[in-house]
Amino acid sequence: MLKYIGKxxxxxxxxxxxxxxxxxxxxxxxxxxxxxxxRNTNDTVRKNLEAHYHLxxxxxxxxxxxxxxxxxxxxxxxxxxxxTSVNELLSRGFPISFELGSVALLFSIVSGIALGIFAxxxxxxxxxxxxxxxxxxxxxxxxxxxxxxxxxxxxxxxKLLPVATWASYKxxxxxxxxxxxxxxxxxxxxxxxxxxxxxxxxxIRTARAKGLSPFKIVVKHALRNALLxxxxxxxxxxxxxxxGSFVIExxxxxxxxxxxxxxxxxxxxxPVIMGTTVFYxxxxxxxxxxxxxxxxxIDPRIKLHKKEGE
Amino acid sequence: MVLPNRTGNEKRQFPPDxxxxxxKRKARNADAIVRPGLSYWQDARRRLVKNKLAxxxxxxxxxxxxxxxxGPILSPYEVTKQAxxxxxxxxSASHWFGTDNLGRDVFTRTWYGARISLFxxxxxxxxxxxxxxxxxxxxxxxxxxxxxxxxxxVEILYxxxxxxxxxxxxxxxxxxxxxxxxxxxxxxxxxxxRIVRGQVLQLKHYEFVLASKTFGGKTRRIIRKHLxxxxxxxxxxxxxxxxxxxxxxxAFLSFIGLGVQAPYASWGVMASDALxxxxxxxxxxxxxxxxxxxxxMFAFNVLGDGLQDALDPKLRR
Numbered sequence: 001m002l003k004y005i006g007k008x009x010x011x012x013x014x015x016x017x018x019x020x021x022x023x024x025x026x027x028x029x030x031x032x033x034x035x036x037x038x039r040n041t042n043d044t045v046r047k048n049l050e051a052h053y054h055l056x057x058x059x060x061x062x063x064x065x066x067x068x069x070x071x072x073x074x075x076x077x078x079x080x081x082x083x084t085s086v087n088e089l090l091s092r093g094f095p096i097s098f099e100l101g102s103v104a105l106l107f108s109i110v111s112g113i114a115l116g117i118f119a120x121x122x123x124x125x126x127x128x129x130x131x132x133x134x135x136x137x138x139x140x141x142x143x144x145x146x147x148x149x150x151x152x153x154x155x156x157x158x159k160l161l162p163v164a165t166w167a168s169y170k171x172x173x174x175x176x177x178x179x180x181x182x183x184x185x186x187x188x189x190x191x192x193x194x195x196x197x198x199x200x201x202x203x204i205r206t207a208r209a210k211g212l213s214p215f216k217i218v219v220k221h222a223l224r225n226a227l228l229x230x231x232x233x234x235x236x237x238x239x240x241x242x243x244g245s246f247v248i249e250x251x252x253x254x255x256x257x258x259x260x261x262x263x264x265x266x267x268x269x270x271p272v273i274m275g276t277t278v279f280y281x282x283x284x285x286x287x288x289x290x291x292x293x294x295x296x297x298i299d300p301r302i303k304l305h306k307k308e309g310e
Numbered sequence: 311m312v313l314p315n316r317t318g319n320e321k322r323q324f325p326p327d328x329x330x331x332x333x334k335r336k337a338r339n340a341d342a343i344v345r346p347g348l349s350y351w352q353d354a355r356r357r358l359v360k361n362k363l364a365x366x367x368x369x370x371x372x373x374x375x376x377x378x379x380x381g382p383i384l385s386p387y388e389v390t391k392q393a394x395x396x397x398x399x400x401x402s403a404s405h406w407f408g409t410d411n412l413g414r415d416v417f418t419r420t421w422y423g424a425r426i427s428l429f430x431x432x433x434x435x436x437x438x439x440x441x442x443x444x445x446x447x448x449x450x451x452x453x454x455x456x457x458x459x460x461x462x463x464v465e466i467l468y469x470x471x472x473x474x475x476x477x478x479x480x481x482x483x484x485x486x487x488x489x490x491x492x493x494x495x496x497x498x499x500x501x502x503x504r505i506v507r508g509q510v511l512q513l514k515h516y517e518f519v520l521a522s523k524t525f526g527g528k529t530r531r532i533i534r535k536h537l538x539x540x541x542x543x544x545x546x547x548x549x550x551x552x553x554x555x556x557x558x559x560x561a562f563l564s565f566i567g568l569g570v571q572a573p574y575a576s577w578g579v580m581a582s583d584a585l586x587x588x589x590x591x592x593x594x595x596x597x598x599x600x601x602x603x604x605x606x607m608f609a610f611n612v613l614g615d616g617l618q619d620a621l622d623p624k625l626r627r
Contacts, residue, residue, distance in 0.1 A: 015466045022475075026482045140608035142558055144565050145581060145600040152596075243473040247566055251585065262566055265481050273481065277474050284471050 005293060012289045019281045020070060024063055027270050066274075075275035078264075086275035089260050094279075097249065097256035100175055101241050108180035108187060108237070113230065115184070116191025117218065120226075123196060131188060138185025143244045147178035147251045175252045179244050183237040187230055194226040201225075231295055235288040242280055354543070357620040364616020367609040374606060378428055381421025388418070401594050408594040410583065419575035420598045426576045427557045427606060430490055434556035435549040437495040442502025443545065447533045449503065450510030461507070464500045472497040476559060480568040490569060494556050502548050509541040543621035550614035554607045561603055577603040 069076055075086035119131040141149075154160050154174060162171050198204065199222055207217045246258035257276060264272035348356065358364055401408040407416035449460040472494075479493040513519065514537065522532050538545075563569035564578025571579075577599040584596035 011462070011465060015470070018466050019470060022470075023478060026478055029482050136608060136612065137604075139611055140554075141600075141604045142561055142607070144562065145604065148581070148585060148596060149600070152593075239471050239473075243471065247562060250566065265477065265568070273478070277478060280474060281471050 001296070004296065008289055008292055012285055015285050016278075016282050019285075020067070020278055021063075023274050023277050023281075024066055025059075027274055028059060028062070070278070075279070076271040078269055078272050086271050089272060090257065090275065090279060093255065093257040093260050096254060097242075097245055097258060100172065100179065100249070100254065100256060101245055103172060104176040104179035104245075105183065105238065105241050107176060108184035108241075109234075112184040112187025113191050113223075113227070115188040117195060117223065119188065119192045120195035120199065121218070128192075131192070135185040135188045138181045139189075141181070143178055143182060144247045144251060146181050147175065147248055150174050150178050151251070171252075175248050175254060178251075179241055179248050182244075183240060186233065186237065190230050190233065191226060194229050195222060198222045198226045228295070228298065231291060231298065235284075235291040238287050239284050242284065350543075354617075354620040358616055361616040361619065363612045364620075367612035367616065370605055371609040371613065374424060374602070374609065375428065377421050378424035381424065382418055385415060385418040385421075387415035407598045408592070410580075410592075410595050414575075416580075416594060416598055419580060420577075420602055422575045423577040423580060423599060424602060424606070426487065426570055426574075427560060427603065430487065430494075430560040431553035431557040431606075431610070433491045434494045434498060435552040437491065438499045438502045438552050439545065439549055441495065441499040442548075443506050443538065445499065446503035446506030447510055447538060450507035451514055451529065451533055451537065453511070453514075457507070464503055467497055468500045468504075470497050473559065473562070476563065477568060480563060485563075485568050485571055487570065490560050490563060491556075494559055498552060498556070501552075502545070505544050505548055506538075506541055509544060510537050513537050513540055547614055547618045547621060550610060550617055554610040554614075557603070557606055557610070 066076070073087075075090065077085045078089060115131045115134070119128040122128050151174065155162065161174055204217060204221055207221050212221075245256065246261060248254070249256045249258035250262055257280075260272060261276045264276065401416075407420055409415055410419070445460065445464075449457045449464075452460075475497055476490070476493040479496070480489055483489040483492070510533070514532075519532055519536055522536055527535075560569055560576065561578035561581070564576045565582045567582070569578055570576035580599035581596060581603070584592070584599070587593070587595050
């Protein structure tokens, strides 16, 4: 077990390093410097600015400087907003994104699993068809379309909830709903199909024969096994929620990390783009790592050190 | 008739032989095959046709493709042609889907957008196919150390959050269709490579591979002629499911301003432009691109699901 975790940890670190390196060199391959847009900077000012941000150094020296500061969890200063550092932007925007993301994720997991269970228990019934129709819609409608539709119907036509910004829990409902639709649909479908498979197993019949209540059978015997495939895709879903949050934040004018990311792209603000990408990628890869290990712990059948070639 | 009791050791009484009359054989040869044997592909097609949802997906897809080809030709308006006097008209006989704020015909732009979406989706799937199949095939067939290192590389790429990487590449290479396809393919092929490798690993131990080897078949030939045809099922399913992902990514990028650039139309661009109309009530500007992008994703998803069921040998009856 420990050996497996160690191995996975090393491969995680390599992936993160690849991302940092890729991001760094890609960023510097972009034509145009962050100081191009300010027309009035004369040469001396520009040289000083470039020296300040180490932009005049050799690319590999810059790479070294960047790696060194990353190891101290320092993402460097923002070039456009000169008084703030990327760390400050992250600490300002990330809690909001995190709140939105975790609410959306939690909602999609809980209701997705519930929907999947009910659909499986009433196989081919009204609930089943209803839930699966909902799931197909959830998968087919892109989140930014869903967000606009929700604003149009719930906020503008029915005037039930506020449209934009981030003030109370009421402001959170619509964006979280828009963000959670597609993960919800994926979870519901997956839960349903694996529940259907599990419910035909012999041990379920045994449990029924022993006279266990249907509730106990579903929760204690069926669900445990049916949820394994759901856990495997959790990592991917987290990624979907994180990136989906960029566009949702833009639509709902939420001052989260996504907004900074999109605006930093237009501003060519290298440190912010790099910082955000590296931060999000690391978070994501770390979560994938956790999911992998959780999976190994939950399912005793999985051999943690797989022989290759099998 | 009373069944003979088997408890005692008395001799069983059978009717004498002469009472038996041999039944006449029918003229038809008993060995004849009544139903035609179904090959794997025939059977898969039969099962796919039975799947109503998948067929609905297939039919909408065919209609979408036809409209993507002929829609812009049918319409008398040009995609980028502005007519400010005719801005924001609701759907009518002359403008079937209405016009946008610059007087451009939404019908024309919608089908032009369909071309872009379908093109991006199909190209991304094809590139994934070519790279993934070659890479996965070699990795699975060679096995051992080669496989180990090739799969480590895949693992690292697989871990990259693809949308972040796509955004990054779009920033570097500049927005455009080619960039979207390249960016999507960089991480996209790993899924295909994994599937092909897994299949090849299993298949290469089968006798037909050994037979081919005995006849002097070279690695290239064995992979191409024997291993890959047997992997086609999962490959096709993977390709069908790649298309909606790519279409979504294109729309997403266009929506945040990194995809297809104005004045050209893509569904993402149209939806993004139409965001401001929520409060002014020109519903048609958002509705049509939103509806058709959802329909396309729906069609590919249900078709992919249907193919998955139809091509799964375990579900064969």
